[in-house]
Amino acid sequence: MPKISDKQRESRRQQILEAALACFAEDGFHQTGMADIVKRSGLSHGAVYLYFQSKDDLIEALADDRHRREAVLNSVAQGSGDPIEGLHALVRVYAQWLTDPAGEARRRVGIHGWAEALRNRRVRSSVVEGIDMPRALIVALVERGQHDGLIRQGPGAEAIARMLIAIFQGFVLQKSWGEDFDVATCVAAVDDVIDGLRTTKSDVKRRTRT
Amino acid sequence: MPKISDKQRESRRQQILEAALACFAEDGFHQTGMADIVKRSGLSHGAVYLYFQSKDDLIEALADDRHRREAVLNSVAQGSGDPIEGLHALVRVYAQWLTDPAGEARRRVGIHGWAEALRNRRVRSSVVEGIDMPRALIVALVERGQHDGLIRQGPGAEAIARMLIAIFQGFVLQKSWGEDFDVATCVAAVDDVIDGLRTTKSDVKRRTRT
DNA sequence: ATAAAATGACTGACTGATCGTTTTTTATTT
DNA sequence: AAATAAAAAACGATCAGTCAGTCATTTTAT
Structure with missing residues (x-):
């Protein structure tokens, strides 16, 4: 039933992660707003929350290298x-x-x-x-x-x-x-x-x- | 014209700085709210702003050791x-x-x-x-x-x-x-x-x- | 094959809460 | 009474997060 392939889904996820990484690198975790990540990712607020539950979720995903x-x-x-x-x-x-x-x-x-x-x-x-x-x-x-x-x-x-x-x-x-x-x-x-x-x-x- | 002595004034300043230090140490600069510092210092919002122009002012005062x-x-x-x-x-x-x-x-x-x-x-x-x-x-x-x-x-x-x-x-x-x-x-x-x-x-x- | 129905992907205006700061009011001192 | 320290209230802005709805695609029914 998935409308997009796993490849596409993973690609979207990476797209968001890269945007978050760039934003966090610039302004830190707490000075970066979700709006910044949303804008940089090219997606919308809702779309981002389809891939990550919360901002902390994004932080934890990037803290681990x-x-x-x-x-x-x-x-x-x-x-x-x-x-x-x-x-x-x-x-x-x-x-x-x-x-x-x-x-x-x-x-x-x-x-x-x-x-x-x-x-x-x-x-x-x-x-x-x-x-x-x-x-x-x-x-x-x-x-x-x-x-x-x-x-x-x-x-x-x-x-x-x-x-x-x-x-x-x-x-x-x-x-x-x-x-x-x-x-x-x-x-x-x-x-x-x-x-x-x-x-x-x-x-x-x-x-x-x- | 002097309202309180310079000693008292400096004491109040330190009182605020110590509160800010404790708060910042616990939660970082951006996760600490002015309300936290106000509460911890035992003073009020207005009082704190009599001694420091802004939150960034406090941060800079503490960043330098x-x-x-x-x-x-x-x-x-x-x-x-x-x-x-x-x-x-x-x-x-x-x-x-x-x-x-x-x-x-x-x-x-x-x-x-x-x-x-x-x-x-x-x-x-x-x-x-x-x-x-x-x-x-x-x-x-x-x-x-x-x-x-x-x-x-x-x-x-x-x-x-x-x-x-x-x-x-x-x-x-x-x-x-x-x-x-x-x-x-x-x-x-x-x-x-x-x-x-x-x-x-x-x-x-x-x-x-x- | 084709249209209707269903569902996933996505949108963006909106929410209540909280932010740092300012303004107003009260208390205290000279 | 004049002045100022301190408290209280309130400000607009911004925050992370939500949700009713749109669009596009797939599934189902004919």
């Missing part, structure tokens, strides 16, 4: 080699995502999502789960490296993972604020830090801080 | 010793600010400010200027260390500064989302990274990444 997680997963598929190399590969994936001009809207919406995560439980779950996967990945890499004697024992794997993730979160912020932020050199500094995790000949006692 | 900048400035006052020690001191300041339970509201408002900075020019200026000072401080420390041969030449001072700042931005996010985020161990990892900047005996050629 599955594409990036899959990209991260692909990068781990080749992760049976040197753990340090694995970390570099991961950095490369995020660096590329950070540079892609087409991803600017997603990065901006992501930042709005970070703020929204403070007060919206569903959004927070999406955000936290979004960083849980790369975190577990880094922890696994570092622990393997430490077990094999390739990575120094000093800092905990969990702490290193959170630090690396924090770096890219901060990079997204700084880049999106439009300062002259040179992704290449900053990423190079991260690569340098990762190389610094390698076991050195003279890794006897490293100072521990309180 | 001078207290932290001053704390950073104090930490640099003792910055004539070892550059690496200087970086550790800076980390200590931010770690303490990150741990302070009384600062949770400010951290949350700060995150909302990061998102707001994407669309509000004034807020963005506040935020960017807020990180410009510690950035310049780190750059100066690193450059001095590199000049004196205490810090490796590999990564640029600017990149290191942005990375360290990014780390704490990410830490604020992860901690505020309420995951079990252990500040102490994560900060220890940062200290470890900083120690890794030190010149080693075998710092001949470090690999450079594209």
Whole structure:
């Protein structure tokens, strides 16, 4: 009985999602009106509500970014080699995502999502789960490296993972604020830090801080 | 002619600012209504508008956090010793600010400010200027260390500064989302990274990444 | 094959509620 | 009494969301 094909229906859905993404990227979730999304999508109010129950429904649909997680997963598929190399590969994936001009809207919406995560439980779950996967990945890499004697024992794997993730979160912020932020050199500094995790000949006692 | 003393007037102002801070920390700038701030402050609508011209006025007043900048400035006052020690001191300041339970509201408002900075020019200026000072401080420390041969030449001072700042931005996010985020161990990892900047005996050629 | 009936896709004017702000009224102080 | 702080009431604008109705297509009946 459907009057339009599933293809068309999914296309309409994407049409609305893209309009919402652009609007949210520009003005944030709460400063964007449904009228803005409606106008940008080229549809009508009623039509939008045929595809999404509410504005919050749209927000939740955009707060979760599955594409990036899959990209991260692909990068781990080749992760049976040197753990340090694995970390570099991961950095490369995020660096590329950070540079892609087409991803600017997603990065901006992501930042709005970070703020929204403070007060919206569903959004927070999406955000936290979004960083849980790369975190577990880094922890696994570092622990393997430490077990094999390739990575120094000093800092905990969990702490290193959170630090690396924090770096890219901060990079997204700084880049999106439009300062002259040179992704290449900053990423190079991260690569340098990762190389610094390698076991050195003279890794006897490293100072521990309180 | 004076109706109430300047002390009282400033006290009322702070009373409103504190109410606004608490509200903004809970629900963000745009989901907080003036009615919420009015109720929380214990005053009336009209009274609030005697002290602040508009809601945006309140937002801008809270987006800028001078207290932290001053704390950073104090930490640099003792910055004539070892550059690496200087970086550790800076980390200590931010770690303490990150741990302070009384600062949770400010951290949350700060995150909302990061998102707001994407669309509000004034807020963005506040935020960017807020990180410009510690950035310049780190750059100066690193450059001095590199000049004196205490810090490796590999990564640029600017990149290191942005990375360290990014780390704490990410830490604020992860901690505020309420995951079990252990500040102490994560900060220890940062200290470890900083120690890794030190010149080693075998710092001949470090690999450079594209 | 063709017309009538039915249904899905979509429209846009409209709703009540809430928004930030202004104006009016009351209370307090000098 | 003169002035001003504070409270109360009310403003127009805007919000997310709705719903009676239109249009186009498909199904059914002849």
